[in-house]
Amino acid sequence: MRLDVERVRKDFPILQQKSHGKPLVFLDSAASAQKPQAVIDAVSEFYSRSYANVHRGVYELSLRATEVLENARRKVASFIGGEERETIFVRNATEAINLVAHSWGRQNVSRGDEILITHMEHHANIVPWQLLCEEVGARLVVAPIDDRGQLDLHAFEALLSPRTRLAAVCHVSNTLGTVNPVAELARLTHACGARLLVDGAQAVPHQRVDVHGLDCDFYAFSGHKLYGPSGIGVLWGRAELLESMPPFLGGGDMILSVSFEQTLYKEIPYKFEAGTPDIAGAAGLAAAVDYLENLSLEAISRHEHDLLEYATARLASVPGLRILGSAVPKAAVISFVLAGVHPHDIGTILDQQGIAIRTGHHCTQPLMQRLGVPATARASFAIYNTREDADALVEAVETAREMFA
């Protein structure tokens, strides 16, 4: 099946507008993806017809809202090959990782233990572990990457030790596009008795993810990068781990009974969902999952890979332009620098041509230091991008180069 991009583009109302008088070329989906009409409608319909609080009321609307939430959980769980009770709704990938750091981390990591991350992690997969390490007196260990932006597997294996309690790695690097061999990392990590958490925020929109095939222990992602609403995310965890973990946030909806002497918690996943959840966000996320399944994840991967190869070849022909990250395999994310032109200036010049890219450190400051650059320009491609978008990008980069020549 081939992706019919022209049809896809019609599904995204935001793409129909102009920016600075030019057709909008949106190349920042790695930061957050735009929303198809189906997602917007699902949220709006839910508020228009089925809204009430969940898991409480005996009246029809509340039951319907509960059904919307649980139906979304079912869809999302099957989307990643997990079970419903292993699928926890959170705000975003950041919150999912913080949940594990607080709950599992405080229970399982103590003085002298180690947590292994990689040099390409997003701040969201660094800072929660730093906080945990500071609190319990554990050590944060960083696995190096090579100049192509690929994880050094031998070093990763060598840094795993009996002291390692957890390895936390991104599935796909948000800055370099590097796709990490998660199944292999799971094998190595489990072989030394540690657990593996995967930050999948950049992976789920682009390729089929199967948490059991990957054999990881936790998998975190955001809804907003998956063409869903902002404000909802997912933590998937192995049932036996989630069951043994203490709650993260306390409050309503996560309890069986409360007295001032003792509180009994609900079963998973509800134990980890205190307070009224983002029900409308869940409705939108379910619609996003349906939308992507209809397009076929395989067709999406092929389409984006074609754009990656095309844009990489075209950008490489610009004099003075250097692409950072040439891992194999690689997702459709291209970070680059241009001799004599700061990324921030590139961003402003491209914006004036209606082209939205991200510039800066991409919440990966340690990676920027490793690459020896203060910042990069980053173009990321999604289901609604075309070769014409890549052409517009290259042309605008040429303009920037000529301006600063």
Add this chain to the structure above:
Amino acid sequence: MNPELRELYQSVILDHNKQPRNFGELPEANGRAEGHNPLCGDHLSVAVRIEEDRLLAIAFEGQGCAISTASASLMSEAVKGLPVSEVRGLFERFHKLVTSDPMQESASQGLGKLEVFSGVREFPIRVKCATLGWHTLQSALSDGDSVSTE
């Protein structure tokens, strides 16, 4: 290229970006500060030599976009030799220039070469770039250590 861009990246700015003036170390400095713009990763340090309340020498170093580099460069030329008390007033007028309504020109008149930054007001996100050097200079004058424009 559209007129707003041409206004932002005037030839003076492009020239100062390529060949920043007073760029480098200042061994005789008696005031220093570091400035960061976390949004874009810009980082610069400003060193000053003050004698009898006069800014005798100034130098800056670091990495930044064209706007922040050229602004620090033109700033260094504009403030060299000024009484310290006048630097703050100059910064206030410069700040007005890059943020204010173009209809109210009066505030920014008489800024000389610094007026090339008037195009920045069309790009609010870039105001922090244009003022990073100035904020850092202020900190250096009060011998602070680090400022951030976020």
